[in-house]
Amino acid sequence: MKERLWIAEMLHSQKRHISFHTPGHKRAGLDITELSYSDCLLSPRGVLKAAQEDIARILGAERSFILTDGSTSGVFSMLWCLKAAGKRSVAAPVFSHPSVWHACEAFGLKVVTVAEETRFGIPLQPTLAAAEKALAAADALLLTSPDYYGNIPALASLSALCRAEGKPLLVDGAHGGHLHFSRERYAGSYADLWVDGVHKSLPALTQGAVVSARREWADALGEAVVRFRTSSPSYPIMASVEYAVKFPRNQAIEEAAEAFKSQYGCVKNDDWTKVLVPFGDRCAQAQAYLEAHGVYPEFNDGNYLLFYLSPRTSAGELKKLGGLLRRLPRGRVAEDAPAGAIPMYREVT
Numbered sequence: 001m002k003e004r005l006w007i008a009e010m011l012h013s014q015k016r017h018i019s020f021h022t023p024g025h026k027r028a029g030l031d032i033t034e035l036s037y038s039d040c041l042l043s044p045r046g047v048l049k050a051a052q053e054d055i056a057r058i059l060g061a062e063r064s065f066i067l068t069d070g071s072t073s074g075v076f077s078m079l080w081c082l083k084a085a086g087k088r089s090v091a092a093p094v095f096s097h098p099s100v101w102h103a104c105e106a107f108g109l110k111v112v113t114v115a116e117e118t119r120f121g122i123p124l125q126p127t128l129a130a131a132e133k134a135l136a137a138a139d140a141l142l143l144t145s146p147d148y149y150g151n152i153p154a155l156a157s158l159s160a161l162c163r164a165e166g167k168p169l170l171v172d173g174a175h176g177g178h179l180h181f182s183r184e185r186y187a188g189s190y191a192d193l194w195v196d197g198v199h200k201s202l203p204a205l206t207q208g209a210v211v212s213a214r215r216e217w218a219d220a221l222g223e224a225v226v227r228f229r230t231s232s233p234s235y236p237i238m239a240s241v242e243y244a245v246k247f248p249r250n251q252a253i254e255e256a257a258e259a260f261k262s263q264y265g266c267v268k269n270d271d272w273t274k275v276l277v278p279f280g281d282r283c284a285q286a287q288a289y290l291e292a293h294g295v296y297p298e299f300n301d302g303n304y305l306l307f308y309l310s311p312r313t314s315a316g317e318l319k320k321l322g323g324l325l326r327r328l329p330r331g332r333v334a335e336d337a338p339a340g341a342i343p344m345y346r347e348v349t
């Protein structure tokens with residue numbers, strides 16, 4: 001790793017001391033609080049400032065903010081910016097994450113739904129025509145990129161549409177933290193405000209995420225995060241976010257994943273980290289067999305098992321998965337996903 005790890009270096013160079021401060025476990029170590037030497041996330045001047053500046057540079061943002069409360073707090077922060085700018089509505093795909101609906105409900109933002117079709121139980125990204133229709137009745141567009149099934153919307157044409165309409169583009173990249181290496185697929189190359197769910201596809205601790213802004217939204221986002229982040233941020237999570245954003249690209253595993261998908265009849269998608277195997281009505285048996293052999297998928301939606309990779313996945317692990325998949329019969333995939341099967345999403349009509 002060429003980049004400095006500001007937060008981790010500070011944590012490892014701490015002197016032992018007597019803790020008359022939180023946290024109550026009193027085991028001063030990596031899990032410390034904001035002290036005179038460890039900086040303060042609310043108004044960073046030291047290692048947190050340096051880490052956030054490096055992250056913004058890597059992600060191509062004017063400003064980036066470390067989140068220890070998951071992408072959820074990033075989605076709330078982005079949508080709060082719209083509200084604070086006087087916007088009243090946002091166009092968002094039907095299969096947006098619950099945090100989108102919850103934030104809009106909390107801020108009184110009207111959601112104009114962008115139609116999304118499903119094919120063999122998989123939500124497809126909205127078409128340009130569907131987005132155009134919804135955006136005509138809304139003040140902004142929010143996309144999910146990539147989605148849980150590894151599909152990426154037509155970011156270039158959708159962002160051109162937003163620019164032509166003079167409306168901001170927000171991207172929920174909860175599943176796309178690893179995409180900053182491939183700029184043409186990365187939310188930050190197109191969006192005004194975007195979230196990177198670092199903990200899902202990069203080696204960060206659970207809940208580690210980043211929310212970023214382009215120039216004209218940077219100040220508003222700074223005000224927003226103050227409202228939706230915890231006032232007791234976890235240093236292990238913050239250090240892991242910095243580590244993960246600076247984690248080097250692993251092209252060998254990216255290529256191995258794409259080869260694996262072709263070899264094992266996986267669903268074609270746009271994201272190497274999402275390996276989607278169509279087991280159809282044999283999903284449950286396949287999952288049980290794999291788990292009995294120590295292999296756990298991300299989800300089973302009744303049609304597919306999703307295996308979620310990251311730059312930390314090893315070739316040996318993929319090989320083991322392949323060996324097991326060879327022994328497992330595939331079932332019939334239903335044309336329509338069973339009601340409520342699509343994970344984490346709530347369909348709004």
Ligand SMILES: Cc1ncc(COP(=O)(O)O)c(C=O)c1O
Binds near residue numbers: 075
């Ligand atoms: C598309 C999408 N957005 C946002 C989130 C929220 O992310 P987090 O769990 O990090 O708060 C999720 C979680 O699964 C998600 O799938």
